[in-house]
Amino acid sequence: MKFNNIQVQEGKTTIVTINRPTKLNALNRETIQELHDAFKTLDKDKSVKVIIITGSGEKAFVAGADIAEFSDFSEKEGGKLAAKGQKLLFNFVENMKTPVIAAINGFALGGGLELAMACHFRVASDNAKMGLPEVSLGVIPGYGGTQRLPQLVGKGIAFEMIMTAGMIDAEKALAHGLVNYVVPQAELLPLCEKLAGKISNNSxxxxxxxxxxxxxxxxxxxxxxxxxxxxxxxxxxxxxxxxxxxxxxxxxxxxxx
Known part of the structure; x- marks a missing residue:
């Protein structure tokens, strides 16, 4: 599979890398569509047992959505943007038959954290920073963040994170149950691959x-x-x-x- 904004390393454990380093791997409409197309194909491939999704480089998993794409949208266009994104990617990933592990390296903000939360579980590098900063832009999380974050960390913590628009570090994310493990960045993919291997042994x-x-x-x-x-x-x-x-x-x- 060939794409403009993502790389797919196929195998029993397939690694999908969002590759927009100059934009800190921000999600634009093309990237969301490419991720959908890749995941849809991989979910049908019986040789693929586990998918790991990560971001290129050491700075960011996904630093958010590409704000320039929707800064002039109307109410109707904004609603359609959220509905289409949830259907194509976030809800799609959550309901895949193939387990998806998010390997969070660096920033996972806005749509990036929402994508990580749509995965079946998360592993973070020790330099990871997570948050939903949307209210600082006059909007709210639109890709499932207001629903999945309370499910993972509880209503009170979710309200605090959303209302303050602040970031939390990897250790706090671990304490809140937002991620399952925190490891040095060099150990991030190896641990995810080890976990994927254990999953692959099962039905x-x-x-x-x-x-x-x-x-x-x-x-x-x-x-x-x-x-x-x-x-x-x-x-x-x-x-x-x-x-x-x-x-x-x-x-x-x-x-x-």
Whole structure:
């Protein structure tokens, strides 16, 4: 796959790198579309077990949205921008069958933090800075930030971060539960790849069901318990369930196809 603003290193663990270093990897409409196209293709590829997304260079994961693209938008255009972005990328990533890990190197601000929060979990380098500065521009987070941040850190911390438009460092993000790990920058991708390797040893089919069930519990119109029961039952009809239980009884490692 060839793109203008992203690089895709394909493999069992595929690394997607947002590559706009002169813009601190800011998200513009073209980049959002390219990420959608890449993720859509990768999610259909059964050889891809885990996706890691990161930013090029050492300064930024994604430093925000490309403000120059929408600074003169009308109310209607602003609403359409948020709706399209959520559908194409942020909601899309959250509901993918393939696990997506955000490797946060440097700044993850505005749309960058929103993208990281849409991923299934996050690992940060020790120089990472995270925040939602939108209210300092007279707008609010529009790519799911007002919804996902409270789910991850709690309502009070989320309100503080959004209202102050301030940044928090990696250690505070870890304390708040916004990221799972903080490591030196040189260890960021190796740790993500190690975690991806552990995930890859398990059933991709079961993981896809688990993602769906967990997300249902956070959906306003979903029923997490009902979805879990449904998905649990459906697992019994898969080859992975047969292989996993047989391997357990035979005291050997499962070989999931």
């Amino acid at each position: 991709s089919v079961a993981i896809a069901y688990a993602i769906k069930a967990v997300n249902a519990g956070f959906s306003t119109n979903g029923d997490g318990f009902k979805e879990e029961i449904k998905a649990f039952g459906e697992c019994f009809g898969t080859n992975d369930f047969k292989e996993g239980t047989t391997a357990f009884l035979e005291k050997r490692k499962a070989n999931f196809e």
